Every structure is written in structure tokens, then in C-alpha cells.
Amino acid sequence: MVLSATSVNWVALQNGSDIRGVAIAGVPDEPVNLTPEVAYTLGQAFVSWLAAQLHQPAAELTLAIGRDSRLSGPVLMAAVIKGMAAMGSRVYDVGLASTPAMFMSTVLPEFQCDGAIMLTASHLPFNRNGLKFFTRQGGLGKPDITKILELAAQNEFAVTTVPGAIVPRDLLSAYAAELVRQIRTAVNHPDHFDEPLRGLKIVVDAGNGAGGFYTDKVLEPLGADTTGSQFLDPDGNFPNHVPNPENAVAMAAICGAVTANQADFGIIFDTDVDRGAAVDHEGRELNRNRLIALIAAIVLQEHPGSTIVTDSITSDGLTRFIEQDLDGVHHRFKRGYKNVINEAMRLNEAGQESWLAIETSGHGAMRENYFLDDGAYLVSKLLGELAKARLSGKRLTDLIANLQEPVESQELRLKILEPDFKTHGNQVITQLQTFVAEQPGWAIVPNNYEGIRVACTNANEDGWFLLRLSLHDPVLPLNVESNVEGGVAQITAKLQAFFTTQAGLDLSAFQS
Structure with missing residues (x-):
């Protein structure tokens, strides 16, 4: 595949620590920029980057690649494989996979890959796709992706006359076997060690993404009744709902399945299974703060x-629960799953023990599991506790009986209309600090790591708000919570008066 170095806007493909682009034509104003030719070059660039990192010839590397259920997956995957093999590397084609499983291909004894790629665009629309990269040290960071794209732009690769071997492998079964072992060990059932979930009805909603394997490769070997599980077959059209635990339609679907089947527990995954959420026996969502x-x-x-690291929009009630009820430490950091994970790792290196890094979006990573954001692993931890609670005549949700949740919450996304949106957004945040200082009962919360978080202590407000700059988009997300009815309206009314004094903002979100 011949690709001109100047024919692709490589920089535009970077999305933080991932590569993402449009892979299918047909959506207005979204031209295709992730073609098979681009994917081929990215495969070569990853091999070149990894060989330099490991100080090994490309021909001595073993790599794994998998994909989610997206329509563009098979074609792009074939191109990436061809690009990596052209460098002389051995490539394991694992077919349908999850993002966490792709990392595990670097550490599972039967695989021991030097690196891995997952083709996915998480919960984005059907026409998008992307690449996530892993080594044995974990997922690549933003600077690594920048370097890979620079190599792709240069397109100066030494291909071999004899391509590397391409070998089909079953990764999901090996990955699932580790989850099964984890749950059996955690429960240690006195009578049914091999089937600790016997007698439990557990419903899975995979949203036609890659998570359907969890039903037949994890739950059923553990003895669970999975009757009522839905949307398990991979389908990149996502015909039933978006596979996203933050999506209201998706959560309504799994909650309905739990109540309709009188299940003990419900599980929902995103497209590539790096995020998950749950539903209790009453059909109540167990996501975000819960x-x-x-x-x-x-x-x-x-x-x-232990210190629990979360993103910036978690509730005050969660802080009180972690610190007063659980005697832990709540470290509220920044949005972005890599930010949260990296902060937990930094704390551990500094001597402050942290075993959990988790975003309200459902990205959860544990120290015991390589700080990998793994929705299936997180859910498996919950299932182990569910089975143990049942043995002692309790409910899993008894663990959070004391969690105080807000009465009201709302997120408004204010679009920035100025070309230099980051500078303008930060100016608005600075102006808001002055406004807050003039409001009785309002105070900036200390130790805030992004934007401005304000405690609103007036009796008719009793809550907080956070205004921050989006990680990638020209948007100022505004999160507001209150512990009293009507409190959010009281807070947002004052804020709307402030924002009307600021130029360069689309304030239509206040009318929706």
C-alpha cells in the first residue's frame, strides 16, 4: 500500500492517548480519514516505535491485534496486520476482543506479546473507529501516540522481503478463564467452589458490542442463570442502543431486563468492555457515584x-461516604481516565497507597490488575462480593446503604464560539472566580485540580457546581448538584446571569 506522506492529516487522528478517525463514509461533514492505507501505515509505525523502545529488531517482535464489533473493523484490522507483518513481526490475529484483553495478551503466559493493538472507538458512532496501543507497561500515553503519528507521517519503513507469520489465536477464552479463576478464588464457596454463582440469575446487556463473551465464557461456567441476557451478538450497526453505560436508553434497557426477568443482578458493558456498570435486584442503576x-x-x-482516586465531578456525598463511613481517603482529581490512572500510580510511587482509580464514566482501574481500565474485571469484583453477600444472607447494596446521593443533578455543556477556545475558556473561568467571591454563601473549594469547583451553602441551594474546560472539545461543561429540591435551579439562575456577561459563548443549554 503506497501512501503519500502529505496526503493525510496525521495530527488530526490523535485523540489524547488514542488514535480515532472516520472509517465509513455517508455521514454529512465527516469525511473518511481512517482508511485501510492509513491503518497499514499505522501498523508499520507501531512496530517501528516498539522496536526502538525495546532495542530489538522488528523481526523478533510478537504482536497481537483484536477488534470490537464495528463494521469497519475487519477491513482495517486486515490492513494493520499486513503493515505489521511487512516489518517482519509475528502477528497474532485474535479476532473479536475487548480492549482489556488486548493488554492481557502482553502478560498472559500463553501469549507474552511484546505489544498489542485494539481496533475500537469505544462508544462513538458506527462510522468511527480507532486504535489503542499496549505494551507490557500498559496503555500508551499521549506523547507515545504523537511519536507514532510522526513516524507514520515520515513513512520511511524498512519492509522485509519475507513477511512475518500471521497466526490466529483465541485470546478471549484465555482472558475469560482468568476472570473465572478470580471469582472462584474470591468467593471460595464451601460447597460449590467451581460454581460460586449457582442460584443467581444474572442478566448481561452487551449492546451488540464485544462484551457478549462474558455470558457464556464467564457467568455460565460459574453456574449463573443468564436467562434474559440481551444484545449479545456483535453488530456494528448497534441496532438496539448505543453500547454505553452513560447512555440513558442503554441503562433503561438493562434495568428493564433485570426487572422483567426478576434477576438478582444486571451487567452492561460499553463497546470494547473497558467500562461497565451494574443494576441491582430492584432494577436500580449502579453507576457513576453508586x-x-x-x-x-x-x-x-x-x-x-487506601486512597480512592476519582475524577472531578464526583459528589460531596461520595467524599463523606469514603472518608467517614469507610475510613478511606478520597482524592478528587481531573477528568480523563488516563489522568485518574496516572495520578493513582503517582501516589503509589510517592508512598501514598492507592488501590483504585475510577471515573464517573465507568472507567475503573485497580492496582491489583495492572491499573488497567477493565470493565469485565470491575464487574467480576462486584460478582465476587455479590456471591459472598448471598452466603451471609445480605445484599451487595448493603455496602452502600449510607451513601448520601444528591436530590438533583444536571450537566450543561456551553459551547465556546471563539477560535482559540482554550484561551477563551480559561478567561471565562478566571472571570467566574471574581463573580463567586461576590456571592454570599459561595466559596471556591480548595484542592481542585481543574476548572473551578464551588460550594453553595445557602439553604435553598445546598450543593456545588464545577465549571471546567473540556479535554478535547470547544466546550465548557458545567456540572451542578444540590441536596434540596429546586436547588439546581437556584444555582444555575445565578450562573446564567454571570454567563450573559461573557462574550463568545452559546448559552442555549440553559433553555433546554
């Missing part, structure tokens, strides 16, 4: 006093 509280309760049983 999910964080639940897994934090489990972690702090195992590691008392």
Missing part, C-alpha cells in the same frame, strides 16, 4: 485506609 462507592467499599475492606 458504582464508585460500591467498588470503593470492596477495596477498602481489602486495603484499609
